[in-house]
Amino acid sequence: MNGLAAYSAVQQRNPYEDLVNSHAPLVKRIAYHLMNRLPSSVQVEDLIQSGMIGLLEASKNYDPTQGASFETYAGIRIRGAMLDEIRRSDWTPRSVHRKAREVAEVMRAIENEEGRDARDSEVAERLGISVAEYHRILHDASGSRIFSLDELQAVGELAPESHRGSLSGPYDGVRHEAFRNALAEAIAGLPERERLVVGMYYDEGLNLREIGQVLGVSESRVCQIHGQAAMRLRARLADWLDHPGDDQF
Numbered sequence: 001m002n003g004l005a006a007y008s009a010v011q012q013r014n015p016y017e018d019l020v021n022s023h024a025p026l027v028k029r030i031a032y033h034l035m036n037r038l039p040s041s042v043q044v045e046d047l048i049q050s051g052m053i054g055l056l057e058a059s060k061n062y063d064p065t066q067g068a069s070f071e072t073y074a075g076i077r078i079r080g081a082m083l084d085e086i087r088r089s090d091w092t093p094r095s096v097h098r099k100a101r102e103v104a105e106v107m108r109a110i111e112n113e114e115g116r117d118a119r120d121s122e123v124a125e126r127l128g129i130s131v132a133e134y135h136r137i138l139h140d141a142s143g144s145r146i147f148s149l150d151e152l153q154a155v156g157e158l159a160p161e162s163h164r165g166s167l168s169g170p171y172d173g174v175r176h177e178a179f180r181n182a183l184a185e186a187i188a189g190l191p192e193r194e195r196l197v198v199g200m201y202y203d204e205g206l207n208l209r210e211i212g213q214v215l216g217v218s219e220s221r222v223c224q225i226h227g228q229a230a231m232r233l234r235a236r237l238a239d240w241l242d243h244p245g246d247d248q249f
Helices: 003-013 017-022 024-035 044-061 070-088 094-114 120-127 131-142 149-157 177-188 192-203 208-215 219-236
Strands: none
Touching: 017 024, 017 044, 024 044, 024 070, 044 070, 094 120, 094 131, 094 219, 120 131, 131 219, 177 192, 177 219, 192 208, 192 219, 208 219
């Protein structure tokens, strides 16, 4: 059964049709926000279709006694469904994954050794590449779904397959507070400019061009900052994200 057929079948038996219809705009909002950093090969219609399935599942599983509003819970499930769709059709060349993983590992090693944020020049020197090449890797990594904050949040909110075995209940990991606290702490510990970019991008919903206007830098530079922030988070949360046999990061 394709996505549209599944959507139609579930909709017919969904007792919360009004709830679903009233939150349909949320699906489009999340889809277009994700599209800001995805290549043209990814179709927004595919994300919306996946997001609608996530919304329907949310309407079936939502438990108001847990304290979260439906919009908050649905947003998590919608984003998770879209990330699953992107994961299934991952466009990123393996070389991007490999290089970005190397950067994250070197960054983590430097920060463990020095007890401070790793600098661009230090990471590039340790990798044996120029700073310009390092910035190109950051730019490529920023567009990769593997390094998006949404993917990191999915570990704590929806839990990838590697974590789902230890989690249960309708919230599928929303209550995994330990990871969410670790993620919040890692974000708070980012260098100021990286923290600003993360906040404006994910909390305020600005795109890279708009963030560049606020900071007075080019969109390309914002893309680099975003990539570096995401990889720094990846490095600092490595214990959560590394699993045997997982070669995606």
